[in-house]
Amino acid sequence: MRRFAGSCRFVYNKALVLQKERHEKGGKKLGYAGLCRLLTEWRHSEKTAWLADAPIHPLQQALKDLERAYTNFFAGRANFPQFRKKGRSDSFRYPDPKGIKLDQANSRIFLPKLGWLRYRNSREVLGTVKNVTVSQSCGKWFVSIQTEREVETSRPKGGTVGIDLGIAHFATLSDGTFFAPLNSFKRHEVALRKAQQSLSRKVKGSNNRKKALARVQKIHVRIANVRRDFLHKVSTAISKNHAVVAIEDLKVGNMSRSAAGTADAPGKNVHTKSGLNKSILDQGWYGFRRMLEYKLSWKGGRLVAVPPQNTSRTCPRCGHVSADNRQTQARFVCVACGYENNADVAAAINILSRGIQLLRDEGQDTANALVGMQVDWLPASARMACGSNRVGGRKQEPAEALSAGR
Numbered sequence: 001m002r003r004f005a006g007s008c009r010f011v012y013n014k015a016l017v018l019q020k021e022r023h024e025k026g027g028k029k030l031g032y033a034g035l036c037r038l039l040t041e042w043r044h045s046e047k048t049a050w051l052a053d054a055p056i057h058p059l060q061q062a063l064k065d066l067e068r069a070y071t072n073f074f075a076g077r078a079n080f081p082q083f084r085k086k087g088r089s090d091s092f093r094y095p096d097p098k099g100i101k102l103d104q105a106n107s108r109i110f111l112p113k114l115g116w117l118r119y120r121n122s123r124e125v126l127g128t129v130k131n132v133t134v135s136q137s138c139g140k141w142f143v144s145i146q147t148e149r150e151v152e153t154s155r156p157k158g159g160t161v162g163i164d165l166g167i168a169h170f171a172t173l174s175d176g177t178f179f180a181p182l183n184s185f186k187r188h189e190v191a192l193r194k195a196q197q198s199l200s201r202k203v204k205g206s207n208n209r210k211k212a213l214a215r216v217q218k219i220h221v222r223i224a225n226v227r228r229d230f231l232h233k234v235s236t237a238i239s240k241n242h243a244v245v246a247i248e249d250l251k252v253g254n255m256s257r258s259a260a261g262t263a264d265a266p267g268k269n270v271h272t273k274s275g276l277n278k279s280i281l282d283q284g285w286y287g288f289r290r291m292l293e294y295k296l297s298w299k300g301g302r303l304v305a306v307p308p309q310n311t312s313r314t315c316p317r318c319g320h321v322s323a324d325n326r327q328t329q330a331r332f333v334c335v336a337c338g339y340e341n342n343a344d345v346a347a348a349i350n351i352l353s354r355g356i357q358l359l360r361d362e363g364q365d366t367a368n369a370l371v372g373m374q375v376d377w378l379p380a381s382a383r384m385a386c387g388s389n390r391v392g393g394r395k396q397e398p399a400e401a402l403s404a405g406r
């Protein structure tokens with residue numbers, strides 16, 4: 001399995017080198033089909049004949065992963081594709097369910113070129129198998145089975161809410177609810193730093209270095225587990241009680257830029273945004289958004305991503321945009337109309353009204369969207385919509401909206 005993971009990593013990196021070279025020469029990027037033809041050549045060439053020992057579909061999947069990495073980069077969702085490193089997320093995926101046999105009664109699975117493998121069951125597999133991923137973490141091998149099945153969509157419960165993601169609070173809802181940040185990392189941060197320092201003192205290639213490296217990786221895995229657990233809890237709590245959730249459409253590039261700033265205008269939050277906490281949140285926000293999206297869709301709800309510009313500087317009441325509205329980090333005071341609120345809550349309200357605006361632009365009925373919101377927090381445009389919905393037939397008494405708030 002380590003060899004197969006290595007072959008996939010080799011193919012991914014070789015293809016990335018090739019694409020980079022083509023780009024430097026001013027050539028066009030090779031498409032997936034072209035890369036697959038090259039893969040066949042590599043498997044037949046004497047120098048890399050060992051690639052033929054690995055199953056073909058996982059190797060092709062590695063090329064698909066690279067395609068995806070490029071697409072995400074060009075769409076502004078991710079940084080430029082990086083080389084895969086040995087020991088860092090060693091994995092390979094069988095994208096084709098043909099050739100995979102799952103025998104749950106005996107806790108075993110058949111994978112091409114690996115044969116029958118026993119596994120320790122963590123949960124029942126429901127639906128038809130679509131693909132299988134084999135991965136290694138801390139010396140243990142895992143198998144993830146993706147399946148497909150029909151589920152009945154239930155009617156979503158609750159109203160609409162906006163979420164502001166941040167450092168001081170992990171998430172702030174437009175109704176004033178806060179979710180505390182992931183403080184449990186402080187403890188791990190110290191342990192990680194110590195382990196990394198110890199690692200740096202070890203002689204390269206020595207057994208002690210290997211042990212120290214294993215210790216560092218173990219802490220990384222623990223951090224990842226704590227983070228995943230935290231994100232699952234928060235996303236479940238929010239998706240359970242809301243039908244539509246508006247969130248900022250954050251992009252990785254923008255976030256790292258906003259932290260470091262430029263030479264002319266250095267960033268203000270470099271300290272709080274840098275280091276471990278930053279990297280955890282960067283990854284956390286994406287994982288969080290993904291979880292929220294699928295959990296909402298399971299319940300028949302929806303996630304709306306809104307443009308993030310000026311959400312923290314705009315007055316939710318009069319719409320005045322100014323950096324002066326934020327005299328302190330925590331408090332929002334509008335210099336035009338005097339509106340006052342917690343800064344994160346104000347941002348969440350802006351995100352919410354942008355989300356409602358987006359739904360309305362799509363021609364969605366936003367009558368239900370306003371249930372659960374406090375009316376006087378809404379900008380003038382949204383309040384008008386509340387009135388027009390009453391005319392539209394749905395009895396949506398403002399009093400009801402008020403009592404349903406908070």
Ligand SMILES: [Zn+2]
Pocket residue numbers: 315316317318319320334335336337338339
């Ligand atoms: Zn104002």
